[in-house]
Amino acid sequence: MTQASRPTPAAPGPGRRGVVGGLFGLTAAALAAPVLTACGGGPSADPKTVTLGSNGADATPKSAYAALTKAFGEQSGLKVKTNTVDHDTFQKSITSYLQGTPDDVFTWFAGYRMQYFAKKGLAAPVDEVWEKIGDGFGEATKQLSRGEDGKYYFVPLYNYPWAVFYRKSLFAERGYEVPRSWDEFIALAKRMRRDGLSPVASGYGGGDSWSVLGAFDYLNLRANGYDFHMSLLRGETSWTNKRTARVLDLWRELTPHYQKSGGGRSWQDAAQSLLDKKSGMAVIGLFLGQQVTDEKIRADLDFFAFPEIDPAHGQDAVEAPTDGFMLSRKPKNQDGAKKFLAYLGGASAEETYMGVDPSNLAVHQDADTSSYSALQKKSAELIASAKHISQFADRDSDPGFISTVVLPGLTEWLGHPDDGTATLKKIESQRSRFFTA
Template identity: 80%
Template structure:
C-alpha cells in the first residue's frame, strides 16, 4: 500500500497507507454521501480567487500548504481559498467530488490514480503548464505526470523512496558488505542468519499487510522489468504468466530469512527490531525515520537500492510514491488555477513546503536541498538517477483489486510459501472483475 502515516523524521500524515477498497467505483456506496465538497459551492467565478482542495489536514502539511499558497498570493495578487479535508475522507469521496463542483486545483497522486480520473474526463490537461515547468523535472517524473493519451495532468510536489535499510554500525561490527546483486544479497542474508540475526525485518500483521508490497514490487521489477510490472499492475497481462511465477520463486528463496512471526507483527515493531540490531535489513520506505528521535541513531541509518536480479533490468526502477496536484475538469478560474499550478511546479514552492514539512523529498531538480539530512540527500540522489519511478502496488493498480484479492493471497502465501501456482491462478480468476479490455 501507499504510505499515509510516515514521518521522514517529523510529523506523521495518518492514513496515506490505507488501501481504500473500491476507491474508483463511481457508484460505490461509500461515496453516496460525499465527505469532500468544494469551496463556494455554485457561486459565480471570482477572477481574483483560486480554490484549492487539500488532503493535508494534519498540522504540519496544513501549515506547509499555507506557506506555499501565501507566497503565491503575494507574488500573483490572487487569493487562494483552501478547502482542507482529512486524508481518508478525501480519498473516499474523491469521485463524487470531482463529478460535482470541485475546487479549481486539488491534491492527488501520480501514475495510475491520476490517469484514472484523466481518462474519465474529470481533469483538465496541463500541457501549457508543463511547457513552463517541464525543465525542472526528470523524464521519469514526466512519465508519472502523463495520462494514457500522452497529455500532462499532474504537477508533482514530493516523493520518498523505498530501499533496503540497515544500520551502518552493525555492518561495520560484523564486517558485512552492502550487496549489489541478488546472489550477494542472499549470501548476506544467509550469513546474518548464521550470526543469530533475523536477516530481513518484517511485520505485516493487522492493517499492515501493505508493507509486503514493497518487496513484491522490487522483485518483479528487478526480475521482469518495468514494462511487465506495470502491465501486470494494470491488468493487461495474466497473473499466471511465467514471469509472475518467477517473482514468487525468488520471494520463496528469501522467505527463510524473513523475521519469524511477521504475520502477527506491525511494521513499526519490525522497524524497531532493525534499530535494535536484532534484524539486519528491512525493505521499507524512508518513513522508517518515524521510529527515530535520537539524532545519533538517525545518523547510523542507511539504505541501499534493492539488488539487481537480471542485468538487463539492473537497478533502474525506484519505488517512490509521488504526491502533487491536478486541475479539475471545469475550473471556475482556469487562468488563475494554471498560474497557481505553475507556481506549485517551481523549485521555490517545493523549498517553501519542505521548509515546513521535511518529511518528504522534493521532486524538482533545482529544489534547495541545503537543509536535508543525509538520508534525504541520498533519497533525492537515488530518485534522480532512476530511469523509471513506480508508485506502489495500490497506486499503480486498482486499489480494490490489491486490497481484496492480491494482498490477502500474498500474505497467506508468505505464511507457507509453496510454488505459488495455485495463488497466481486464484488472483488471475479475479482480474476481469476489476479490469476491462
C-alpha cells in the same frame, strides 16, 4: 508512505469492491470506504478562496502543506482552505469524492494513477499551468504528468525512492556487509537471525497492506525486468505465468526472515524496530525518515539498492513514486486554483515543502538542494542512475484491481507462504474484470 508520502491503493468504482472482495473472504463491511467530502465549494464559492483536498494528515506533511499554503497566500492574496483527511481514508474514498463536489485542487500521484482519473473525466487538464512551469522539469517528469490524451493533468511536488534501509552503526558493530546479489542478501538475513535480530522489518496490518508491494515490485523487477513488470500490472500478462510464479518462489525464500506477526503491526511500528536495532533491514521508502526525531539516528540511516537477482536486469530499475496535485473537473474557483497550481509547480514551493519535510526529494530542476542530507543526496543519485523508474504497484496498475484482488491475495499468502499456485489463480480469475480491450 508518514502517510502523505507513501503509496496506498485507491478504491475501485462503485459496485466493484463487493464483487471481488468475497474472492479472498473480505466482507462488504471490511471494504466499505469512509467518506471523504469537500471542505468548501458551491455555486457561490468565495473567489478569494481556493480549496485543497489533502491526504497529508500526519504531523510532518501536514506542517509542510501548511507552510505551502501560507506562502502562497502571502504571495497571491488568496486564501487556501485545506481539507485534510488521513491517507487511507482519502485513497479509499477518492472515486466517490471526485464524482461529487471535490475541492478545487487535490493531492494525488503521477503516472497511471493520474491517467486513470483523467481518462474517467474526473480531473481537468492543466496545460495553461504547464506553459508557466514546464521549463523546470525534465522529460521523464513531464511524461509522468501527462494523460493518455497528451494533455497535462498533474503538477509534481516531490519523489522518493524505495530501497533496503538499515542503520550504519548496526552493520559496523556486527561486521555486516552490504549485499549486492540475492544470494548475499539471503545469507545476510540468515546471519542476522543467528545474531538474534529480525532480519527484515515487517508491518502490513490494518490499512498498511500496501507496504508489501515494495518487496513484490522489486522481486519482479529484478527477476523479470521492467517491461514484464509493467505488462503484468497493466493487465497484459497472465498472473499464472511461470515468471510470476518465480516471484513468489523468491519471496517464499525471504519470508522466514521477516519480522514475526507482520500482519498485526503497522508500517510505523515495523520501521521503529529498524530504528531501535531490533530489525536489521527494511524494504521501505525514504519516507522512513519522517519517523525520526533524533538527528543522530537520522545521520545513521543508510540504504542499498534492492539486490540483483538476474544479471540481465541487474539493479537497473528503481521504485520512485512521484506525488503532487491535480485539478478537479469543475473547480469552484478555477482561476485561483490554477494560480495555486502554478505556484506549487515552482522551485520555491518545493524548497518550502522540503524545508519542513526532508524525507522527500524535489523534482524541479531549479530547486535548491544544497541543504540536502547525505541520505537525500544518495537517494537523488539512486533515482538519477536508474534506467527504469516505476511508480509502485498500486500506482502502476488499476487501483481497484490492486486494492481488492492483488493485495488481499498477497497478504493472505504471506500468512501461509506456499508455491502460490492457488493465490495466482485467484488473482488471474479477476484480471479480465478490470482490464478489457
